Every structure is written in structure tokens, then in C-alpha cells.
Amino acid sequence: MARYELVKRSVALITLTNPPVNSLSSAVRHGIAKTMDRALSDPKVTAVVICGENGRFCGGADIREFSGPMRGPPLLPLLDSIEAGEKPVVAAIEGVALGGGLELALVCHYRIAHSKARLGLPEVTLGLLPAAGGTQRLPRLIGIPAALELITTGRHVSSQEALKLGIVDQVTEQNVCEVAVEFALRAVAKPLSSRRLSALTVPCPPDLDALLEAVTMQIQKKARGMMAPLACVQAVRAAATMPYSQGIKRESELMATLFNSGQARALQYCFFAERTAGKWTLPSGAQWNDTKPREIRSAAVIGLGTMGRGIAVSLARVGISVIAVESDKKLMETGRQMVIGMLERDAKRRGVSASLNLLKFTLSLQNLKDVDLVIEAVFEDMALKKRVFQELSKVCRPTTLLCSNTSGLDVDALAGVTDRPQLVIGMHFFSPAHVMKLLEVVCGPRSSSETIATAMSLGKRMGKVSVAVGNCPGFVGNRMLKPYSDQATFLLEEGATPEQIDKVLEDFGFAMGVFRMSDLAGLDVGWRVRKESGLTGPDVDPKNPPRRRQGRKYCPIPDMVCEQGRFGQKTGRGWYMYDKPGGTNAKPDPLIQNLLETYRSRYGIKPRNITDQEIIERCLFALANEGFRILEDGIAARPEDIDVIYQFGYGFPRHRGGPMFYASMVGLERVLERLEHYHQAHPDVSHLEPSPLLKKLVACGSPPIQKWREHIKTMHSHL
Numbered sequence: 001m002a003r004y005e006l007v008k009r010s011v012a013l014i015t016l017t018n019p020p021v022n023s024l025s026s027a028v029r030h031g032i033a034k035t036m037d038r039a040l041s042d043p044k045v046t047a048v049v050i051c052g053e054n055g056r057f058c059g060g061a062d063i064r065e066f067s068g069p070m071r072g073p074p075l076l077p078l079l080d081s082i083e084a085g086e087k088p089v090v091a092a093i094e095g096v097a098l099g100g101g102l103e104l105a106l107v108c109h110y111r112i113a114h115s116k117a118r119l120g121l122p123e124v125t126l127g128l129l130p131a132a133g134g135t136q137r138l139p140r141l142i143g144i145p146a147a148l149e150l151i152t153t154g155r156h157v158s159s160q161e162a163l164k165l166g167i168v169d170q171v172t173e174q175n176v177c178e179v180a181v182e183f184a185l186r187a188v189a190k191p192l193s194s195r196r197l198s199a200l201t202v203p204c205p206p207d208l209d210a211l212l213e214a215v216t217m218q219i220q221k222k223a224r225g226m227m228a229p230l231a232c233v234q235a236v237r238a239a240a241t242m243p244y245s246q247g248i249k250r251e252s253e254l255m256a257t258l259f260n261s262g263q264a265r266a267l268q269y270c271f272f273a274e275r276t277a278g279k280w281t282l283p284s285g286a287q288w289n290d291t292k293p294r295e296i297r298s299a300a301v302i303g304l305g306t307m308g309r310g311i312a313v314s315l316a317r318v319g320i321s322v323i324a325v326e327s328d329k330k331l332m333e334t335g336r337q338m339v340i341g342m343l344e345r346d347a348k349r350r351g352v353s354a355s356l357n358l359l360k361f362t363l364s365l366q367n368l369k370d371v372d373l374v375i376e377a378v379f380e381d382m383a384l385k386k387r388v389f390q391e392l393s394k395v396c397r398p399t400t401l402l403c404s405n406t407s408g409l410d411v412d413a414l415a416g417v418t419d420r421p422q423l424v425i426g427m428h429f430f431s432p433a434h435v436m437k438l439l440e441v442v443c444g445p446r447s448s449s450e451t452i453a454t455a456m457s458l459g460k461r462m463g464k465v466s467v468a469v470g471n472c473p474g475f476v477g478n479r480m481l482k483p484y485s486d487q488a489t490f491l492l493e494e495g496a497t498p499e500q501i502d503k504v505l506e507d508f509g510f511a512m513g514v515f516r517m518s519d520l521a522g523l524d525v526g527w528r529v530r531k532e533s534g535l536t537g538p539d540v541d542p543k544n545p546p547r548r549r550q551g552r553k554y555c556p557i558p559d560m561v562c563e564q565g566r567f568g569q570k571t572g573r574g575w576y577m578y579d580k581p582g583g584t585n586a587k588p589d590p591l592i593q594n595l596l597e598t599y600r601s602r603y604g605i606k607p608r609n610i611t612d613q614e615i616i617e618r619c620l621f622a623l624a625n626e627g628f629r630i631l632e633d634g635i636a637a638r639p640e641d642i643d644v645i646y647q648f649g650y651g652f653p654r655h656r657g658g659p660m661f662y663a664s665m666v667g668l669e670r671v672l673e674r675l676e677h678y679h680q681a682h683p684d685v686s687h688l689e690p691s692p693l694l695k696k697l698v699a700c701g702s703p704p705i706q707k708w709r710e711h712i713k714t715m716h717s718h719l
């Protein structure tokens with residue numbers, strides 16, 4: 001796990017060999033200890049270079065080992081002993097030096113980085129802190145403010161930035177190992193004391209308290225409820241105020257608290273869930289690693305509304321030429337200006353030139369004859385979408401992939417109106433499409449494995465986290481949203497207010513509560529869907545009992561809000577009031593309070609005091625319960641996929657893992673018991689009835705989430 005060679009007759013070259021990222025597994029730590037001993041005790045060796053195999057220095061600790069008992073030599077004393085050695089050690093950094101990998105580099109006396117390398121301490125993103133001396137050494141090297149920023153955010157820096165900050169001594173475009181060996185030879189016999197970071201004093205800013213306070217406030221605002229960034233601040237404070245020996249103890253104490261926390265477990269689960277999500281498999285046996293995606297060089301986007309514009313930008317900025325289609329000249333010109341503006345701003349932010357030459361705008365579908373792929377992003381109206389797909393089927397060459405950016409309509413019905421159902425697939429982007437990282441790739445029963453591979457690979461190319469899901473109304477994300485938001489509106493009927501519910505959900509960690517999120521998305525969208533599905537509006541039979549539709553309990557309050565022209569932020573009024581149309585500062589509105597009171601008295605509902613616990617349980621357990629049904633129905637392949645969708649598409653707090661992981665942490669028995677309790681109180685709300693899969697898992701002893709699949713694999717997959 002660490003290879004030893006003698007080069008240039010006197011330099012020991014130690015190569016970490018643990019593919020794919022040379023993580024510091026127990027075997028690697030053991031290998032480093034052994035090879036370092038050999039180098040330090042061999043009189044022929046005058047200097048040491050440490051590098052990583054296959055162009056990667058080191059991706060840090062082996063995260064998979066965190067869930068088991070600690071084995072092998074602990075990292076901190078091993079690193080301390082490298083720093084204390086009397087022979088110069090040079091880190092040759094290629095690819096990445098992250099987490100424990102950067103901590104390893106920091107105990108080396110010199111660091112040479114390749115120009116394409118990235119460095120960072122991302123432990124905070126895993127719910128941890130850099131506990132192999134990173135919080136104590138980095139501030140000594142680059143100062144408190146810069147170290148604080150890197151450690152609390154986990155941001156990776158380029159080797160150029162690392163050079164500016166003083167993290168590395170040299171950046172090279174040549175073979176980094178060869179450069180490091182030459183560097184090491186020149187370092188022989190130079191004093192090492194000033195190169196041992198633990199022995200340096202920290203350059204402490206005069207306004208330390210003010211700085212730490214400001215960063216703490218920023219974290220409390222941005223990383224609501226997360227423990228790790230706050231612990232990082234405390235560890236850096238220790239570096240600034242204590243000698244190294246005490247600071248390192250503080251670092252260990254803080255790490256111990258984080259290490260066993262549910263947050264660390266959730267964030268580490270998220271790390272692997274995100275990577276697992278791209279690994280789709282079909283019942284036919286075709287899967288992600290044996291199906292070649294098509295190469296996409298050109299694409300068309302139909303419809304230049306908010307979604308279409310974002311999709312066009314996402315495509316063009318990764319080098320795909322885009323033909324954007326609108327139905328009338330004025331809309332096309334507005335769309336053109338907006339897409340160009342978005343691309344220019346995006347390019348400026350990334351320090352590159354905007355790829356405007358890749359864009360064409362047209363009013364005619366006839367111009368799409370030769371594109372590799374089309375993404376339809378017209379209004380969410382089945383009849384309209386069908387017309388577009390019929391037309392595309394006639395116009396595009398027979399090999400063109402036809403994708404729909406629908407948020408919940410039947411992808412197979414669209415496939416059915418084309419001459420190539422196997423080349424039709426859903427690509428559900430989230431708004432704004434050039435910003436949001438989630439892409440639901442909706443596989444119809446007739447979508448071919450090559451079509452799925454192409455959509456997934458295109459998503460990855462656009463920087464999205466793509467998740468393959470089956471075709472059902474609302475797919476995964478929006479299907480689960482319904483029981484969640486239904487519970488929120490039922491709670492309004494019973495006595496809660498939008499601001500109370502939102503506060504509870506935001507304190508839980510959601511980026512936005514359900515009502516603030518609806519105001520942002522626009523209340524008219526859901527209203528239109530409810531009207532189309534006959535749940536509200538003139539088509540509802542007047543003999544229908546109040547607060548019941550299609551045999552189920554129904555809360556008409558959202559319709560009543562829309563009937564008053566309150567469509568959310570865009571109209572300046574929704575569940576909240578805003579200072580102007582388009583305003584973002586939500587304030588509770590007494591008119592909504594009146595509406596709720598009038599409604600309750602009309603239906604004889606006596607408002608009751610609703611606890612925070614009830615809000616969390618009813619909203620989140622109903623959400624997870626639908627997730628269990630989705631797994632049963634084979635619409636999502638694994639709980640991890642659902643959790644990834646909820647984190648990246650719906651603002652579910654990452655440090656809670658996602659709705660399914662959260663349910664597993666609460667305990668499936670408890671979730672079942674609470675759902676049974678609420679279902680008994682609301683027997684007409686089917687979403688509260690515990691799903692058979694949940695019951696089955698509890699009956700099997702509530703296995704850990706990674707084992708749930710074993711209990712669902714016999715069921716039918718829609719993927």
C-alpha cells in the first residue's frame with residue numbers, strides 16, 4: 001500500500017498505492033509507517049519524497065473505515081513523526097491532496113504541486129474536522145483568516161491559489177515527482193526547524209474575537225444547525241490561543257464529539273449516496289458500466305421560459321451547440337437576451353469566455369433536422385407536449401433523442417406519439433436549471449438502455465447529480481412532495497400558521513419551509529394542475545362533500561389563496577406578504593390569518609395548539625412513507641436515490657441525510673408507530689397509512705438502510 005524505491009542513489013521515493021484515490025486506509029498508514037522508518041534509518045537516504053500512484057497524491061482518510069472499529073496505526077502520531085524526522089521530506093502533489101492527504105503534505109517539510117492539482121480540507125462536508133493536526137498546522141502556515149475560511153467551508157483550492165496562500169512552495173507543469181526529487185536533493189543539509197509547522201507561532205490577527213464571531217454568525221446563517229463548521233471555528237481558535245500541544249488536544253476532543261454524531265453519519269452517507277446514484281441498472285441487466293452513451297454535440301431546447309433558458313445555458317456552457325426554439329418572435333427575442341445575459345454572467349464568474357457562438361435561435365422546428373438531442377421545455381400541458389413530440393418525430397432524423405423536461409407527466413404517453421419510443425426519455429430539471437444540481441432522468445418502459453446512458457451522461461457533463469427514476473405521476477420528487485405539503489395544509493386547518501410550520505421546518509434545517517418554498521415557486525402552478533385534474537374549479541361537482549375530492553380528504557385553502565390573486569413572490573402576496581411583486585422578504589400577512597380563521601369557523605373546526613414535534617412528524621414521516629411506497633413500486637432503485645433527490649432538488653438538510661436516512665435514524669419502529677397514531681386520528685388521509693414496505697422492514701428487525709434493498713428486490717422495477 002506504500003511502495004519504496006531509492007532514486008538518484010539517495011532519495012527514498014514513497015508512493016501511496018491505494019486506488020482509486022490513494023486514501024489513507026489502515027494498510028496505507030501501515031505502509032507509510034514502515035517505509036518512513038526504512039528511509040529514516042537507511043544512512044544512504046538523505047531525503048524523502050512522498051507521492052501517490054496514478055496521478056493522485058491522496059484523497060484523505062478512507063471514509064469507509066469510519067463506520068468500523070479503528071484498525072492500524074493512528075494517523076496523528078504517524079504524521080507527527082514524519083514532521084519530526086531529521087531528513088527533509090517533500091510532498092509531490094498531483095491530482096488531489098484532500099483532508100488527511102493535505103494533512104500528510106503539511107507535515108512534509110516542503111510541498112510541490114502540479115499545476116492541475118487541487119488541495120483542501122473537506123472534512124467539514126463529512127461532518128468532521130481535520131483532526132490529524134490540520135486545524136493547528138494550516139493556521140500556522142497561512143494565517144488564521146485564510147485557514148478559517150478553508151477549514152470551515154471545506155473548499156478545494158487550485159495549486160495556483162495554494163501557492164499564493166503559501167500552502168505549497170512550488171507549482172510545476174512537469175513531472176511533479178521528478179521535480180520533487182530534485183528539490184529534495186537541494187534541501188539536504190538545510191535546517192528543518194522553520195519547516196516544522198507545529199513549531200511555528202500562529203500569526204494572530206488583532207481582531208481575533210471579532211473575526212471568529214463574524215464567521216460564527218455567517219455559519220449559523222448559511223449552515224443552519226450544522227455542528228462541524230462551528231467545531232472547526234473552535235479548533236482554529238485553539239490554534240490561535242494555545243500552544244500546539246494543547247491545541248492538538250482540543251482538536252481531538254472536538255473531533256470525538258463530531259465523530260459519533262448523527263450529523264457525521266448522515267453526511268458520510270450522503271457522500272456515498274451521491275456516488276451510488278449514478279449507478280443505474282435495468283431489469284434487463286443493462287447497467288451504467290456496460291452501456292455506452294451516445295456522444296452529444298448538438299441539442300435543441302424547445303420553449304424559452306424559465307426552464308428552457310436555464311437548460312440552454314447548462315448545455316452551451318459545456319460546449320454543446322444549442323438551437324433554441326420559441327413560438328413567437330417577441331418571446332424569442334426576450335429569451336435570446338436573457339440566455340445571452342445568463343451565459344455572460346456565468347462565464348464572467350468562472351473567468352472564461354462566454355460560448356455565445358454555440359447559440360442559435362429560431363421560430364421553426366424545421367431547423368432541428370440534424371440535432372443529436374432535443375429537450376422539450378414547453379408549458380406543463382400534455383396535449384401541447386404531445387403535439388410537439390409528434391412534430392419532432394416528423395422533423396428530426398430518426399436517431400435524434402427526444403427528451404421532455406416534464407415535472408410529472410407520463411413520459412411513456414409522449415413516447416407513444418413518436419416514431420421512436422425507445423429514444424424518448426424524461427429529463428426533469430429543477431428551477432433555475434442552470435443552478436440547481438439535480439436531474440431526474442425519467443425512464444419510460446420503452447426507453448432504451450443507450451437512451452438512459454446518454455441522458456445520465458449528459459447530466460453528468462452538465463455538472464448535475466443525475467438520478468434514474470421510473471415513470472409515474474410526479475416521478476420521485478414531486479410525488480413525495482404531495483403528502484408532505486398536504487400535511488402542512490391540513491395542519492393549517494387544524495390551527496397552525498404558515499410561519500409556524502415554516503419555522504419548524506427551517507429549524508430542522510430545510511433551506512425553506514414549505515410555504516415559503518411555494519411562494520417562491522408560484523402558487524398558480526399547483527392550482528392549474530389541481531384544476532386540470534378536477535380537484536378544484538368549475539368541473540367539481542357541486543354535490544361533492546366539502547373538503548373531500550375523489551374520495552379523499554382535500555384541503556381547499558391553497559385554492560382560496562390563489563382565488564385572491566395571491567400567487568406568491570411574483571405577485572407580492574401569497575402565503576406571506578412581500579414589500580413588492582418579486583420581493584423576497586416574507587412577512588406574515590394578517591389577511592391569511594383572517595382567511596384561516598374564517599375557514600375554520602365556516603367548517604366548525606376548533607383550532608388547537610400544534611406542537612413542533614407534530615409538525616415534524618406529520619410532514620416528514622408522510623414524506624418518508626411515500627418514499628417507501630416509491631421503493632415498493634420500483635420507481636426508485638434505492639433509498640439513497642430518494643435522499644439524493646431530496647437534498648439536491650428540495651433543500652432537505654444534508655446533515656440529516658434525506659427523508660429515508662432520517663427515518664432510519666429516528667428508527668423505523670418509531671416512524672411506524674407515529675404513522676399508525678396519526679392515521680388513526682385521520683383515517684381519511686391515506687398518505688398517513690404506513691406503507692407495507694415500512695411494516696415489512698420493521699417486522700424484519702429494522703435493518704440498516706444499506707440493507708433495505710434486500711427486502712425490496714423481489715418487487716417490480718420500473719427502471
Ligand SMILES: CC/C=C/CC(=O)SCCNC(=O)CCNC(=O)[C@H](O)C(C)(C)COP(=O)(O)OP(=O)(O)OC[C@H]1O[C@@H](n2cnc3c(N)ncnc32)[C@H](O)[C@@H]1OP(=O)(O)O
Pocket residue numbers: 020021023059060061062063064075096098099100101122123126128129130131132272275276
Ligand atoms: C483522523 C484523520 C481524519 C481525516 C479526515 C479525512 O481525511 S476525511 C476524508 C477527506 N477527503 C475527502 O473528503 C475527499 C473525498 N473524495 C472526493 O472528494 C473525490 O472522491 C475526489 C478525491 C475529488 C475524486 O473525485 P472523482 O470525481 O474523480 O471520483 P469519485 O468521487 O467518484 O470517487 C471515486 C471512488 O473513490 C471513492 N472515494 C473517494 N474518496 C474516498 C475516500 N476518502 N475514502 C473512501 N473512498 C473514497 C468514491 O466513493 C468512489 O468510489 P465508488 O465505489 O464509486 O463510490
